[in-house]
Amino acid sequence: MSAAIERRAIVVVGGGPAGLAAAIAAYEAGEHDVLILERDTQLGGILNQCIHNGFGLHTFKEELTGPEYAQRFIDRADELGIERRLGTMVLDISSERVVTTVSAANGIDRIQAGAVVLAMGCRERPRGALATPGYRPAGVYSAGTAQRLVNIEGQLPGREVVILGSGDIGLIMARRMTLEGAHVACVAEIMPYSGGLKRNIVQCLDDFGIPLLLSHTVVDVEGRDRVEAVTIAQVDERLKPIPGTEVRYPCDTLMLSVGLLPENELSREAGVELSPVTRGPVVDQSLQTSVAGIFACGNVLHVHDLVDFVSQEAAAAGTQAARYVMADAEEASASRGIPVAATDGVRYTVPSFIDPQRMDDTLTVRFRVANEFRDRYVSVYLDDERIQHRKKRVMAPGEMEQVVLKRADLLAREGLSQITVKLEEA
């Protein structure tokens, strides 16, 4: 253990779209000592299994599939010669930014990073978290696992399918399974609205006549070795099944698409403060977490539905990480800034603290709403003064929203103590 510990300016944990964009931006901001650590054998993250199109229209003005979108960033990282270690899993990050990795090639390694960018993505909510009773027979898959099986391994998980949960992966898989010759009986969603993008409901369900049953859930799974049937019932406002509404669907596969959770085991161990709402780190205007020099972006910060926004956010995190290591670290880790409150239908904002002295001329604040809303105004208040008021025809929990704040506006208010983002009826 006497060997000197490896020192790197910026270590990016995760080589998905967030990690790639962060590494590229850090390099372009002038810090060339950047290292990407990725546990998989290739870069690109979840995009490798997202073979459908719909990525990057806002970034590249053309509609790409997941692998194509990832390749653009991989090519750029190659061009810049950004170093990456594949097949390398990060086991631990300390609050002093010592990153411990394990790989088949090198065993256990430790790296002292000047700054760390967290870009580990998210994982699917496990089925154990669901209250579906009965045995746990084969044939119950999370939608993401099924996606991997079909698109990467080339195996069809089943022929007669029921999907629980209308998250995007479930919707995408409803179409995918149909194209592969399976029959998808229905998608059941316990909430009165879908958790997925509207475009996916149109082109993955409506196009194929697959019914979306809102306010419905699975109340029984039959079969000991393999799923034989599931029973679906309607639920009341309190999400309790309504007796007498049960319908039995014979099937061999139950697919679960019940949400994603940011992957924050490592962040927690590093002492990073996590938000109970997003389950991701609490960050300031620089996307810096509560631990100095540790930044976060992409799905590890909050779950995104649009990769374009992941790339933008990650580029900001990478740039800030580069500034952090190139500047005086002490200067960079001063006060936390002004809290951003999310109220009246706004569930959370990222960031949740803003220091006007340190922000760029403009700052994008992303948020999600708590329910489906029509014809509401998105308002921004600086203390009690309303400075933005913009009407939106439709907002839904499945779609991320944003407001752009101007530094000049914030600086113009002396003694500013709170920024509020909320929805208003007029």
Place this chain on the structure above:
Amino acid sequence: MAQETRELICINCPMGCPLTVTLEDGVVTSVSGNTCPRGDAYGRKEVTNPTRIVTTTVPVDGSATERMVSVKTALDIPKGKIFDVVRELSGVRAQAPVEIGDVVLANVAGTGVDVIATKRA
């Protein structure tokens, strides 16, 4: 003169803008609700000649890393031909090395559109 409006969701990108298309005697007179020009074009086309991009996978032989290679129709094809496209692709295998953009199947299902690879293998 028969006026008719249809509510659609633009599927051209994940923003999913809600569109209102107005038709007079079956001819589109206006589209509203779109954020960008693609939404206007989509609204007009969807009520007259709906089309889709089809994405799927085909097995690849001789690749060190991949078992399957993802593919897409290079352009939109008529919505009614989605299953014809998939059916024609069911026997097709790709041969490594494959580059993004390589034609995997030309003129699929008589649409005049090629199926191209979207991943290296």
